[in-house]
Amino acid sequence: MPQYKLTYFNLRGRAEISRYLFAYSGKKYEDHRIEAADWPKIKPTIPFGKIPILEVDGVTIHQSLAIARYLARESGLAGQTPVEQALADAIVDTIDDFMTLFPWAEKNQDVRKQAFDDILTNKAPELLKDLDTFLGDNTWLVGKSVTWADFYWDVCSTTLLSCKPDLADNYPRLLALRDRVQALPAIAAWIQKRPKTIM
Ligand code: GSH
Structure with a gap:
């Protein structure tokens, strides 16, 4: 088994999808969380200067979704056919x-809050409606078994709901999908044991 080291801040953020994939597959990895204060000196040492990165036997992969797609493929969670994978x-x-x-990353709290409120109130409904239509009465978003798309919905909606708890109240099927993901034993165990962070 390769040696995996995932580097990110002590946040769920853009690393959490990969942490879900590690949890589900049972693969061992180092969940390396850096302090924000240490970032300026670490940044120049990282290819492309952004995190998360995943080191696989010393090879550094950047871009959170490239990392997650790789892990999903490795674990059979990318979709069962090429069309499912594309979906x-x-x-x-x-x-x-x-x-x-x-x-x-906006530092001005008033500007930040105004932008968040606007997006959550005016732009989220369209996404939720479209996702709900796509899911329909299916168990999982794509195909007949769980994929990393279901994980990504759970990870991202957890953060969105922490900003606006009633966000998806009109979409019980999307909320039920969250429940299904969070009830997967490996994911439930990870959620229980992961560091509690705001995002
Ligand atoms: N599209 C990239 C990904 O998904 O990995 C975005 C990476 C990114 O912007 N990471 C942020 C970062 O490294 C943290 S979420 N910020 C510190 C910096 O830019 O110096």
Whole structure:
């Protein structure tokens, strides 16, 4: 088994999807969490200067979704056919497009709050409606078994719901999907034991 080292801040953020994939597959890895204060001196040592990164036997992979897609493929969670894989990728990218609308790094709290409120109130409903339509009455977003797209929905919606708890109240099927993901024994155990962080 390769040696894996995942480096990120002490946040769920962009590393949590990969932590879910490690938890589900049972693969051992080092969950390396750096202090924000140490970041300026670490940043120049990292290819492309952003985290998360995953080191696989010393090879450094950057970009959170490239890392997660690799782990999903390795664990059979990328989709069962090429079309399912494309659909899972498309759902992940759709959710990610939405998540990147938020000014996560904005320091001015008034500006930040106004932007978050606007996106959560005015832009989220369209995404939720489309995701709900896509899911329909199926158990999982893509195909007949869980994929990393379901994990990504759970990871991202956890953060969205922490900002606006009633966000998905009109979408019980999307909330039930969260429950299904969180009830997977390995994911339930990870959620129980992971460091409690705001994001
Ligand atoms: N698209 C990249 C990914 O998904 O990995 C974004 C990476 C990114 O912007 N990471 C942030 C970061 O490294 C943390 S979420 N910020 C510190 C910096 O830019 O110096």
